[in-house]
Amino acid sequence: MRTTRQREAILRVVRSADSHPTADAVYDAVRKEIPGISLGTVYRNLKLLAEAGEVMAMENAGCSSRFDGCTEVHHHFRCEVCGRVFDVADMLGSDIDRVVEAQTGFEVRGHCLEFRGVCASCGEVSGRE
Ligand SMILES: [Zn+2]
Ligand SMILES: [Zn+2]
Numbered sequence: 001m002r003t004t005r006q007r008e009a010i011l012r013v014v015r016s017a018d019s020h021p022t023a024d025a026v027y028d029a030v031r032k033e034i035p036g037i038s039l040g041t042v043y044r045n046l047k048l049l050a051e052a053g054e055v056m057a058m059e060n061a062g063c064s065s066r067f068d069g070c071t072e073v074h075h076h077f078r079c080e081v082c083g084r085v086f087d088v089a090d091m092l093g094s095d096i097d098r099v100v101e102a103q104t105g106f107e108v109r110g111h112c113l114e115f116r117g118v119c120a121s122c123g124e125v126s127g128r129e
Helices: 004-016 023-033 039-051 095-104 120-127
Strands: 056-058 066-068 074-079 085-089 114-117
Touching (some): 023 039, 039 066
Parallel strands (some): 074 114
Antiparallel strands (some): 056 066
């Protein structure tokens, strides 16, 4: 496939980033390796990788589209000051899915939560004021 090298580079960037990069950030990083790559190619490959389950597209409300190299069930904490997104381990398990199913009659396939607040390093900065 023509785009294999590009797709591998994109996958590597998303997996090695712990910052849940946006498509634009992935583009900037991949461009260092493959200068000729276009933003459209990056978007297209991110979509394909997400469909293949290689990365996770984060589509929380209010979250500009970010990508996650970790495809295990986990949640996120978003710092309202610096905008960074941190991983939070899942502590609810699948019980909550069953609760929601019982409540709605829907088939629940998973859940994701986004916590918001101030991260440790931003908290330190404001604490010094
Ligand atoms: Zn922060
Ligand atoms: Zn994550």
